[in-house]
Every structure is written in structure tokens, then in C-alpha cells.
Amino acid sequence: MAHLVELTVPRGKILFAPGSSCQGFVLLLEGVARVSVTAANGRRLLLYRVSPGETCVQTTLCLMGGLEYSAEGAAETDLRLVVVPPVLFERLLRESPDFARFVFERFGARLAEMTRLIETIAFLRVDARLAAALLARADGEGELGATHQDLAEDIGAAREVVSRQLAEFQRAGLLRLGRGRICLADRKALADLASADLACVTHVTDFSRGMS
Incomplete structure (x- = not known):
């Protein structure tokens, strides 16, 4: 080699x-x-x-x-x-x-x-999947340059769905949308959203494996 x-x-x-x-x-x-x-x-x-x-x-x-x-x-x-x-x-x-x-x-x-x-x-809702993807892509300053299409590919959703969810996050004060950039304003809230839904998935899948 x-x-x-x-x-x-x-x-x-x-x-x-x-x-x-x-x-x-x-x-x-x-x-x-x-x-x-x-x-x-x-x-x-x-x-x-x-x-x-x-x-x-x-x-x-x-x-x-x-x-x-x-x-x-x-x-x-x-x-x-x-x-x-x-x-x-x-x-x-x-x-x-x-x-x-x-x-x-x-x-x-x-x-x-x-x-x-x-x-x-x-099993995860789109908002939880998107929150996790945003956190994974963000740099140390809480910013990322991913497009809506990039995020849609990350979570297996349509670009239009991602755009609507990002707009909802912005209205809730979780992030700010700019030209070609996304700035996370409340990383803790996004992390809570992603982890809460993930806990539900873990419970469901563990139960299913136990039944099998």
C-alpha cells in the first residue's frame, strides 16, 4: 500500500x-x-x-x-x-x-x-430534523452558509418545506435569515427541540426491538 x-x-x-x-x-x-x-x-x-x-x-x-x-x-x-x-x-x-x-x-x-x-x-418531525441539521452545520459563531436545498437534502424533505420551517424558526426568534447565510439566535432552543423528539424516537425504537 x-x-x-x-x-x-x-x-x-x-x-x-x-x-x-x-x-x-x-x-x-x-x-x-x-x-x-x-x-x-x-x-x-x-x-x-x-x-x-x-x-x-x-x-x-x-x-x-x-x-x-x-x-x-x-x-x-x-x-x-x-x-x-x-x-x-x-x-x-x-x-x-x-x-x-x-x-x-x-x-x-x-x-x-x-x-x-x-x-x-x-419518526422525527421536520422541525426537529431541521433543528439538528442546523446545529450540525453551524460554526462556532452559530452561522452557516448552507442553502435551503442543502438542508432539504440533509433531512430528506422538499426545499419548500424547509423554507417554510426556516421562516417559522425566524418568527419564533430561533434564527435570522440573511442573503446566503443563516445565523442561529437561540442554539439551546434548537437543541432542546431536536433532542426532545429524538428521545421519543429512541423510546419507540427500543420498544419495537424489545417486541421483536
């Missing part, structure tokens, strides 16, 4: 698309990539982001199952990465316990994250 060539990828470049085959196992060294799916009506949903030290479950599934991609991957920032060719990936899985543990531990963590995403979309 020390001989693998380091690659740079510019922000916005598409890494893979639905129906494409996997060219290798990506090890991200710097930057953030995003993986999303798009419905027939054009609505896009963010599945997860990949940061250094994390892996892409879509890529792992494609390599181990001989499948094609079913989602789109894109560079959210400029990236530095190396690509482990499929033949070397399979060899490392067989011969390196450390590499195999790295792959499967992160694969399991990513699947758990996607399960939580499904639960969130299924």
Missing part, C-alpha cells in the same frame, strides 16, 4: 454515480465526500458523509458483492486520497487481519449510522 499513488480531487467532482462499477477501495486522507440518492421526482437525500478515517459503505458493498453503485458520491471539499485496487483489496482482506478489522468495523459503524437515518426520517 505504500506504493499507492496519492490523488487530488477538486470540490464538486462526481466520484461515482448510480449504475457505475467500483474501481477500488478509497482511503480518504483529507477532505469530505458526500453520498446521496436522488428519487424519480428529483428530490435528493444525503445518506452520509465520508471523512478521513471513515469508509464508504457503497464502495465496500460494490467490492465485496460485485455490485454496481446505487447512489452518487461527490467531493464536498477538495480531496486527497489513495485508491486500493480491487485485487489488492481482496488480498488484504485475506492476508491482513488488521486491514480486515478496519474494513468491517467501519462498515458496521456506517450501517448503524444509516439505520439511525432511516429511523430519523420515519
